[in-house]
Amino acid sequence: MVLSPVIGKLLHKRVVLASASPRRREILSQAGLRFEVVPSRFKEKLDKAAFPTPYAYAIETAKQKALEVASRMHQKDLRAPDVVIGADTIVTIGGLILEKPADKQDAYRMLSRLNGKEHSVFTGVAIIHCCSEDGQLDMDVCEFHEETMVKFSELSEDLLWEYIDSGEPMDKAGGYGIQALGGMLVECVRGDFLNVVGFPLNHFCKKLVELYCPPRREDVQRVKHESIPAVDTFEIASDAAQGDEGCGPSRAGVDGHSGQAPAGPQGPDTNGLVENPPPFPSDLLDLIDGFKASKALFTACKLKVFDVLKEEGPLKAVDVARKINASVCGTGRLLDVCVALGLLEKTDTGYGNTRLASRHLASEGACSLHGFVAYHDEHAWTVFTDLESAVRQGPQAAAGRPEEDPSQSRDRRLRFMRAMHGLTQLTARQVATAFDLSRFTSACDLGGCTGALARELAREYPRLKVTVFDLPEVIEHVSSFHPEGWQPERLHFVPGDFFKDDLPDAQLYVLSRILHDWADDRVHELLSRVSRSCKPGGGLLVVETALDERRAARASLPAALNALVRAQGRERSLAEYRSLLGQHGFRDVQVAQAGDRLDVVLGTRASSSAP
Numbered sequence: 001m002v003l004s005p006v007i008g009k010l011l012h013k014r015v016v017l018a019s020a021s022p023r024r025r026e027i028l029s030q031a032g033l034r035f036e037v038v039p040s041r042f043k044e045k046l047d048k049a050a051f052p053t054p055y056a057y058a059i060e061t062a063k064q065k066a067l068e069v070a071s072r073m074h075q076k077d078l079r080a081p082d083v084v085i086g087a088d089t090i091v092t093i094g095g096l097i098l099e100k101p102a103d104k105q106d107a108y109r110m111l112s113r114l115n116g117k118e119h120s121v122f123t124g125v126a127i128i129h130c131c132s133e134d135g136q137l138d139m140d141v142c143e144f145h146e147e148t149m150v151k152f153s154e155l156s157e158d159l160l161w162e163y164i165d166s167g168e169p170m171d172k173a174g175g176y177g178i179q180a181l182g183g184m185l186v187e188c189v190r191g192d193f194l195n196v197v198g199f200p201l202n203h204f205c206k207k208l209v210e211l212y213c214p215p216r217r218e219d220v221q222r223v224k225h226e227s228i229p230a231v232d233t234f235e236i237a238s239d240a241a242q243g244d245e246g247c248g249p250s251r252a253g254v255d256g257h258s259g260q261a262p263a264g265p266q267g268p269d270t271n272g273l274v275e276n277p278p279p280f281p282s283d284l285l286d287l288i289d290g291f292k293a294s295k296a297l298f299t300a301c302k303l304k305v306f307d308v309l310k311e312e313g314p315l316k317a318v319d320v321a322r323k324i325n326a327s328v329c330g331t332g333r334l335l336d337v338c339v340a341l342g343l344l345e346k347t348d349t350g351y352g353n354t355r356l357a358s359r360h361l362a363s364e365g366a367c368s369l370h371g372f373v374a375y376h377d378e379h380a381w382t383v384f385t386d387l388e389s390a391v392r393q394g395p396q397a398a399a400g401r402p403e404e405d406p407s408q409s410r411d412r413r414l415r416f417m418r419a420m421h422g423l424t425q426l427t428a429r430q431v432a433t434a435f436d437l438s439r440f441t442s443a444c445d446l447g448g449c450t451g452a453l454a455r456e457l458a459r460e461y462p463r464l465k466v467t468v469f470d471l472p473e474v475i476e477h478v479s480s481f482h483p484e485g486w487q488p489e490r491l492h493f494v495p496g497d498f499f500k501d502d503l504p505d506a507q508l509y510v511l512s513r514i515l516h517d518w519a520d521d522r523v524h525e526l527l528s529r530v531s532r533s534c535k536p537g538g539g540l541l542v543v544e545t546a547l548d549e550r551r552a553a554r555a556s557l558p559a560a561l562n563a564l565v566r567a568q569g570r571e572r573s574l575a576e577y578r579s580l581l582g583q584h585g586f587r588d589v590q591v592a593q594a595g596d597r598l599d600v601v602l603g604t605r606a607s608s609s610a611p
């Protein structure tokens with residue numbers, strides 16, 4: 001991707017956004033930048049009259065915000081971040097600088113001034129590079145500003161007050177937010193829209209190009225010859241990024257003398273034209289590092305970091321370390337990695353969960369994937385270590401290994417149940433509603449484990465009675481997955497083995513994430529048992545992640561690999577599932593997707609079992 005080399009230059013640095021503005025945070029994170037947020041405590045009270053232009057004021061305020069954060073962080077742990085970014089947005093009209101309104105009257109005064117006219121929005125930005133040596137903090141400041149012209153329509157008093165009463169103006173320069181309701185006030189915009197919202201992303205990227213990838217000498221010569229500005233597009237950055245020479249932060253760049261070509265050998269080509277080296281492989285490097293990210297997530301889950309922070313966050317690293325009984329240094333690093341992975345947030349008061357982490361990574365809660373993560377950490381991780389032999393020898397390599405049977409030991413079984421419970425809860429609604437199942441009044445979820453899908457089916461279809469049929473040693477533990485005294489309506493559990501025992505009577509049979517666990521002969525055996533139990537007009541619902549070309553390769557990748565490392569089971573394509581159902585007397589086979597990872601196949605039992 002063309003842009004990634006620019007932002008990629010900051011990926012391996014500790015970057016801090018010295019701003020409390022949620023808009024700035026969003027703009028930068030959507031651009032792929034990884035950073036911590038440390039709002040500045042600098043009071044925005046510089047004497048405006050002392051500045052020759054409004055933007056000089058915005059730049060200075062941005063700089064002071066960033067400097068305050070850099071020196072505070074340095075003082076605190078004698079380790080300043082590598083880069084601190086500060087910004088300040090102001091609105092100007094008729095020589096007047098408008099910042100955030102103090103109250104509703106103030107907002108009204110501002111909006112009345114802007115009404116029907118064109119005004120300027122300036123954002124000043126400061127990028128500070130910090131370097132601490134022997135306890136001393138050295139800082140290089142790079143600063144710039146961007147101007148955007150915004151014209152308001154003629155607006156009625158009523159509309160202005162309605163807008164003010166919405167509360168939106170209060171934390172925004174000029175008393176409006178162009179990205180939300182305030183967009184209705186705006187007739188036209190000349191310049192960078194994001195600059196109005198709070199951060200001039202385009203100019204920022206160009207600045208990064210200047211700082212980290214000054215053009216090579218031959219580019220400068222060619223450019224001069226063609227009289228095109230030296231660095232004006234991100235593409236130049238991506239091109240310049242691959243060579244060793246010319247990349248990396250340069251003091252010259254930071255000081256603003258960025259048009260200099262760096263010294264160093266340049267490789268001339270044969271025709272006097274410089275060949276474009278290949279783009280910098282940022283995505284590939286991320287891929288190489290991917291396993292570390294998974295392991296960091298697994299470890300934080302195992303140590304219950306997300307539980308601790310859900311209950312008591314935000315907390316400092318030292319407090320988290322105490323609570324999880326781990327070293328302060330190790331915990332601090334793990335927490336910082338979790339921040340970089342977008343699982344935690346770091347502010348002045350300490351580390352806190354993101355919503356994603358609280359919802360899915362803490363061990364309790366309807367959407368918890370904690371058990372699923374633990375299963376991957378303790379089981380899948382080990383199994384995938386053997387991927388090389390599986391690839392060399394095919395799935396028989398896995399067959400030679402004693403299969404990890406989830407029902408072999410109590411602990412392993414419970415771990416597997418927790419994984420399935422979390423995952424099924426997350427997708428149960430999508431599965432239950434993938435088809436209209438209201439014509440059925442009874443269903444049997446074969447291998448339905450803790451009843452997470454059965455419960456959703458009963459909830460979705462008020463006439464439906466659902467039986468969960470699973471091994472006795474599984475049913476025995478079901479109550480520990482539900483609140484005490486749980487007595488679900490129209491849902492009951494029957495112990496049994498679907499290969500040996502009679503299947504409970506039902507109009508609809510469900511096989512959710514079951515078939516991929518079994519080799520073809522066992523799948524046929526199971527389907528023929530289901531087919532014999534199912535009355536004509538009854539249904540079979542199969543839920544699987546199919547190997548399917550329609551789905552993005554990425555989403556079906558784990559399934560493709562699982563098939564290699566699993567001893568007996570295998571993943572199948574949708575065509576195979578259709579054909580399997582057909583072979584066992586199910587007609588009108590339909591397919592739907594439940595979310596982006598699951599396929600649901602529904603067939604109706606024909607009156608004759610002949611294919």
Ligand SMILES: Cc1cn([C@@H]2O[C@H](COP(=O)(O)OP(=O)(O)OP(=O)(O)O)[C@@H](O)[C@H]2O)c(=O)[nH]c1=O
Pocket residue numbers: 018019020021022023024039040044065087088089090091100121171172173174176177178179182196197198199
């Ligand atoms: C014109 C306009 C402004 N804003 C917001 O106005 C705040 C300006 O104030 P600031 O002093 O630059 O920033 P802050 O919010 O106080 O944060 P900080 O960086 O900590 O000073 C920033 O939020 C901007 O997004 C919008 O969201 N939309 C708009 O259309």
